Amino acid sequence: MKFRHLVGAAAAALFAVVSVSGAAQAGATLDAIKKKGFIQCGVNTGLAGFSVADSQGVWTGLDVDICKAVAAAVFGDANAVKYTPTNAQQRFTALTSGEVDILSRNTTWTLTRDASLGMMFTGVTYYDGQGFMVPKSAKIKSAKELKGATVCVQTGTTTELNLADFARANKLNIKPVVFESLEESKVAFFGGRCKAYTTDASGLASIRAKDAPNPDDYIILPELISKEPLGPAVRRDDVEWFTLVKWVLYALGEAEESGITSANVNEMKSSADPNIQRLLGVSGDMGQKLGIDNAWAFNAIKQVGNYGEIFERNVGQKTPLRLARGLNATWKNGGLMYAMPVR
């Protein structure tokens, strides 16, 4: 009880201490995953649109779908995934201590995390930026007006750092109230303790849509104060697993670029385009090069859909989050999503 919230971190630290780490030879993660028959995926504790569990314990969301796609590529079964909900603070230890195989949890790719936490980012699944949400009644039009305001923020996030940078650069003297859990920060913000709540704009859209007593009473300010490229990460000691996850992401992007969807993937198999043939494993040995079945991309696309489908299904215009593709459109449509060539 006394150190309740410490227990997680301490346990993880202890785990790092006592686990005589398995030999860090390349491919160990994939071997272990194949042996246990599922992928352990670190997700958010509950952020609608990205990773959230329903009353039956079924997980959905953009971040969840990434894990499913990897499972489909490895096992041919998108449901061969087990989920570990992690809060902002626990997530990195959960990954580096070996508790999860992938961390797919609205996590920003930064130098510190990439270079010094024992992990590597495999790509970007959502290009985001940090924004502010305020009550409509406060009549605030821009984040620059938040001089001297109290702002609720969650600990262990890039959000906390960006807020400090932004406040410093604009001489705003913002007073942060820092919470450990998303739950309490929402209680405080919607209770009126803070004038603004800040996190990734996608997170704001999700919280506004799902947690606000009345979404229309809150607005998300137009400016974004940072770059938040969100993506999955894996442990640093296994380059093969890193490569595999990275290329599953590219496969999802490549599928969208070439017009392959979960609906038409079967027909596409007979496409004359050699690029499509290689991607879907009709020709070449792309899957084998990654150490998995040649139908890896086919299975991922068939069972989970291409990147565009995943986006629209979870956070797109027809969902409560109503997020536009924006930066997350393919490069052909003026966005940043650009898949490396599968060949």
Add this chain to the structure above:
Amino acid sequence: MADQDRAIHVPPRPSPWNDPKIRAIIYQIVLIAGVVALGVFLVSNTLTNLEQRQIRTGYGFLDQEAGFFIGETLISYDAASSYGRAFLVGLLNTLKVSVIGVVLATILGTIIGIARLSQNWIVARLASAYVETLRNIPLLLQLFFWYAALTNLLPASDHAAEFGLNIFLSKEGLRYPWPVVEDAHIWALIALPFGIAGAVAFSRWARARQMKTGRQMPLLWPSLVIIVGVPLIVWLMGGAPSQFEIPEKTKFGHDGGAAVTPEFLALVLGLVTYTASFIAEIVRAGILAVSWGQSEAAAALGLRRGPTLRLVVLPQALRVIVPPMTSQFLNLTKNSSLAVAIGYPDLVSVANTTLNQTGQAIECISLIMAVYLTVSLSIAGAMNWYNRRIALVER
């Protein structure tokens, strides 16, 4: 005589292995070696593991720029300060809550403990109800309750309730005027220990006089006058600067002056009311431990109830009360680490943030543990010292 006996019955010297003394030493050595080996194994294993996972180690980060703000600080701090300073801010915030919490919980607990023994039925019942309710609900829930109550019930920050004298209460907390600090204030603060020393000297003298002449002197009021008076005189001599910084209305509420945040309020409320319920029981048990005959004897001597409690019962009860009280003080201090749940920037909260920014979990956790260990040992040490002192007085 013993020598003679031994000369006759001396048993053959046991082989060293069977000699209990030597054996005991061997066991000790084996035990120590085991503990050391385990320690070495854990540390080296950790270091290899961390290195293998390419996780940085070491305490070098402590003088790097922290880059995050802390909502309330006792010393100057901003985002450009170092992680080390951030830790210090967190530590001071923890100490602030603990010291205020311990003092208030002791006062409240003592009142309730005595109230439970009151001859007034309603007072006694209310006190029992308090104890039974509060100590049986997990503290974390109580903290959430207080925090939600404060954030929801207080008026919005741009419609703060004003109590006159420029004191404002809102969701931002309590804001009140605060003296603009000048040299005279600092001198007055320095004079405070002298005032306290003066009061102690006075009460010693009064006691000695009472011993000699049997005449009693009032103690409380003169002591208070000395404690407050000495700094007051220093302040007056310093020109009695009395300029106050008054909270000013800003776009979002008030700024300036001094403030108590809802996070701090909720934490102190939660810790004090919870710990007081345990302290009340300790006080009650301590008083009950003094046999009734003592009170009767005091009454027979013509002492009224107040002096009986103060001069006869409490000094004896304290012997029973102090040791368990120590663990309550320790509990309160350690429980203050729940602060992070309701957004109060205590040591754990700051360390958590640092941990996540730097990724150096083991270093941060070890710092937290070292700090709590030091604080706990200090409290225990001080209480043990006090315990020995009162035990001595009791012979």
